[in-house]
Amino acid sequence: MSNFDITVGPGTQAKERPVYSRGAREVITAGLVKRYAAEKRFRMFGMAGIAFALLCLFTLFATVVGSGYTAFWQTMIKLDVTLYSQDIDPDGNRDREVISTANFRMPVRQAVFALFPEVKGRQEKRLLKKIISPGAAFQIRKIVLDDPSLIGSKIRILAPVSDDLDQFNKGHISAEVPESDRRVSDMQIAWFERLKQRGLIETTFNWTLFTEGDSREPELAGILGALSGSFYTMVVTLLLSWPLAVGAAIYLEEFAPKNRWTEIIEVNINNLAAVPSIVFGLLGLAVFLNFFGLPRSAPVAGGMVLALMTLPTIIIASRASLKSIPPSIREAALGLGATPLQVVFHYVLPLAMPGVLTGTIIGMAQALGETAPLLMIGMVAFIVDIPGGFTDPATVMPVQVYLWSDAPERAFIERASAAILVLLGFLVMMNAAAVYLRRKFEKNW
């Protein structure tokens, strides 16, 4: 349409070219070799680093899986138990009180002795009765309480063998080792082999591991208590830290004036992320337990301590994510007359959500694996009952791992590895959730 003359003014004269001893082209060609070599070197360092990391990861997994997978199996023994009514219910009136306090170890012992009638000596008998877990007595009590009509009859139960025999069966205790150095005697091994030949030994999936709380007996111990404890603790942590952290991030990033005070706050939030976690535990002990009088060993207190620890992680990640949202979107909404709060909640926060969620899940994963601060508020106690709420005494998965790995029984070490596997499984699930959520929210662009 228009035809303006874009007149070029008095043109700039070409400046004198710099003079190299050789032509610029030769200089560049000579240098290229070095530049490419540097790049190749860097790539090789990178690949070597990744290979080393993969090797370490593989070693870790191999070790944990290798020592932990057997915990998912349990050696059981088929036992015929005769429930004499004079032992269990002498009065014969089927009173639950009487039955529940009856001595059920007696019928178990009789059943075990019945397997090997030839064993006579006191010493041998003591060894013999140790081949079965004390859990068998609890098992029978439960069966009898559920159906008192069984009293007087003979029942067949599948009871766990003692943890030492279980370990022997799984090959963790070798018969090659001198008898004095191992926890199962030659005699017990001989009995076990005979039971195996008679077809009374069975290996089943170790459901106990997932349905029970902690126990003094490894074969009766499970992770459900610690898992529930972790669950309740995480719920408290998430409910407290997420809204607080995201709110703080939004305020600091979008609304707070940029002055010396907010700068100090920002520096301190970053510092807070670097505070050793045990310090948060001490704070929790002093403030939540001693000052506010929250229950000791309870998920509510543990969750609050972990929330404090998680806050800076989520705040920092959320702020970075909010900051990365292009100003054009803010301007578009502001230009239409949206209030700053509407701009944040309609556009900036939804767009920043993938980053916010990534930060949250990293923080939560960190909290899920945290032990030290929980030791300070008493979540390291030996707790058999499965917690049913936020104020029940509880322990958490990593603390359970710590407790079991500290135990003298070989079977507990195995279970600690199994607990680590379960914990890792949860972490993988959380990361998968992070990836999924990130994808889901990014699609909205």
Place this chain on the structure above:
Amino acid sequence: MLDDHTHEDTGDSIENRRNTMTLLALKTPVQGKLTDNFKSQVPGKLDPMAWADAKISCRGVNVFYGNKQALQDVELDIPEKHVTSLIGPSGCGKSTFIRCLNRMNDVIEGCRVEGKVMLDGENVYGSGVDPVLLRARIGMVFQKPNPFPKSVYDNVAYGPRIHGLAKNKDELDEIVFRSLENAGLLGEVRDRLKAPGTSLSGGQQQRLCIARAIAVEPEVILMDEPCSALDPIATAKIEELIERLRETYTIVIVTHSMQQAARVSQRTAYFHIGHLVEQGDTDMIFTGPRDKRTRDYVMGRIG
């Protein structure tokens, strides 16, 4: 109000421009009905009473970013239902100036505005003025098309929704369709209303942004280099649209393209390193600039 003949005349007047320049004669401005204030002039102080004629009047506008002064003592009148273009080399402050008009500079850290920007005789920097309401009255279209990450429909519906302009779904539908129609986009997106706004082409996105702005029924539309990211065909469409929108809205456009300024605007203001050097009817700025800097710029010697 002004007649429509300006529209048809624009092409002619640009064609004539070179002749006019060679003849060294000043062409009569197309808009004869403007007051004296709107004639080309090198700024001295404008008459404060000129507010009565202008939609927006700026008096003594200074803008600072921290300690750095970006605009010095800008005095400019923007007539109603005309297109006013702001031209000048990069960094001259024209974008800064346009953002003063709807207080978009408020959100920039360390930005300070002095002076008066009168919208219908009321200072937008006055204490009683709500920036949210102001931005509803003065819409803005940005350099880079920035549709929301939402559907085409929701993009346009957002403004009416937050301001509660529609009582029900039918009314909202009507506003959205009318806005898209007025932005010349409805035909192209009628069957893609649920598609994300970002899936449109660049030119369509920019027209979507215009539709979004006019859905709030503003009085003024500010356009900050709306075509700089678009190809010539998309640019032509936007320019046609501006031509049409001028009947209803007061438009201020920042542009780097002098041809564009000549094509779409009736008024032009030339900025140079923070100063408003010259303002006047577009024809006069391009054919008979009084300031040497303006002359150099419009003749392509600088910028």
